Amino acid sequence: MPKISLDIPGHLLDDIKKHVGEHGKFVSVADAVRTACRKMLDQLDMIDERHGRIRGD
Numbered sequence: 109m110p111k112i113s114l115d116i117p118g119h120l121l122d123d124i125k126k127h128v129g130e131h132g133k134f135v136s137v138a139d140a141v142r143t144a145c146r147k148m149l150d151q152l153d154m155i156d157e158r159h160g161r162i163r164g165d
Contacts, residue, residue, distance in 0.1 A: 127133050134140040
């Protein structure tokens with residue numbers, strides 16, 4: 109799996125970390141970011157479908 113590096117505001121990372129760990133929804137920050145990206149891409153796909161745009165897969 110490719111690795112990426114990114115800059116993220118501290119307050120956003122702090123919010124994400126609240127959902128990570130034994131009592132959180134995600135096992136790691138990376139898992140949370142991957143899930144958020146997937147959800148965003150799914151939403152963009154739905155918007156494209158609604159507008160009749162052809163996806164360039």
